[in-house]
Amino acid sequence: MYPLRRNRRLRNSTVIRNLVRETILTPSDFLVPLFVVEGNGIKEEIDSMPQYYRISLDILRKEVKELWGLGLGAVLLFVKVPENLKDNKGTEALNEFGLMQRAIKTVKEACPEMLVMTDVALDPYSIYGHDGIVANGVILNDETSEILAQMSISHAEAGADFVAPSDMMDGRIQIIREALEDEELINTGIMSYCAKYASGLYGPFRNALQSAPTDIENVPRDKQSYQMDPANRLEAIKEAHMDVDEGADIIMVKPGISYLDIVRELKDEVDVPIAVYQVSGEYAMIKAAAEKGWIDHNTIMLEQLISIKRAGADIIASYFAKEAVKLLG
Template structure:
């Protein structure tokens, strides 16, 4: 697009900024409750609610309180929640068998939510790190993250979640070829309508630290994830990963983290025109909350500005820990 603009003073762009009604009329992007997915951390027990120290206002909830959170999300008009388990360390092994246990924490939460709040979509996480004693997303052998063997486990995990009632499968592992294997397994098992939102462009980022605290993976991680998550310097590679995952059967794709990678979000939407999401990750949330808590920024304004940036970049939706806060404000007017 090549804009046409008259010379000054015939053109005074400030005319359209002169009042809120005028600004609203020409606003190019907006944020709605339907754009939100709320990530929720689930822990064992009953009636358990504990704050994640590095994420002010974010809680780990037992299954019963997770169901209450799902009901709150539905009442606020948030269309989907995403479940992440805080797994008991005693259940973490090198074989990660708990990952596909039909009665593991995530699957119990999915069933409880779908029974009591059937109208909300439930998204899950597919990766081995919550169940791996090594803290990695895949099996580890002699320091190497095994790709093909990990995919076999991820397929079993996917099917267990689909059987529990998951609506959206979210593979966050970054193993090569896992989307095709998951899609084929879902089709063969009769789960044709279960959707896949692939973490297709997931970067090896420093912004994940508070999340690892939230799921209890910080102390377990041995080494780093640079051999399977993407180099933050790369952009073209992200396009190749998106193309691959779409060709293997992904219904939606995700860029993670969010704000430092808005250029990737924009390229994905422009190049592929596919449903595109971003994850405003724990570190992004924690920075805004910490600055707001110290009185350095207006937290509410910073929250809205950060979320509108995703829409401006072309995202169809955002996974954000701010979901209930922003949904409540949008509902109130």
């Protein structure tokens, strides 16, 4: 007896596969991370992130125009801070003429409609490479959160549309939201890194910004006291509900591929958009394996991006954004 239902009928040709495809990537899905440095005419490749670059403000101006032309309408800014400007309290982060503040203004001048999100954490500014103030071997929570609120105000005043606290301090979303409201910056959004795991996949990023924790006595050598344990699932749900209650407009899961179960679960738990960060280690592994000839670069790149969206991501922060969009046509 022949089967009445043959699922392969819907796989017989490219046309029918396209017609019934459930998950479709578009340029509007992507948030593009950009690394900004001081100087002029600088576009230096990051050795641990092939074909990705640190760029100076003049190159940033050109880059955002190109991204906009490709249909990529949102960027996430990170800055590489000169060593002489680092301290334990992120003092430079509050400089209204600092690199981040100038980067925000550069993007808005070059492409006013580009959505600008900014990294809010102390690690690029810290002599210790931590996301908060360090005292007696401890990362101080409440004191750090107050500085993060001031950073957020500074970024918003410079023109940022969203601030993106990536620090994982407890209660910082409410403190940031209240600070923005007090300054009547009511339209500034918050994208909270609500489920940021203490992953081993951040190495290339830390190399890009030279922001890894330092090997100094009485300073934690990792971020496990504030980033989440990769073994935990329920904790992510708790963090998500807390951040939404405190005023987060978007929540983020980071990294991507290893945590798609968390993405799927949060999609069913909260009523705000969910972002997923396909992090530097995930990018670097694909690049390295493709260079060896072990995988097909474009096939795996698109497969992973589709899987992130299929799991429930509304926004994908990815170093592959430009490459993917060019392939998608």
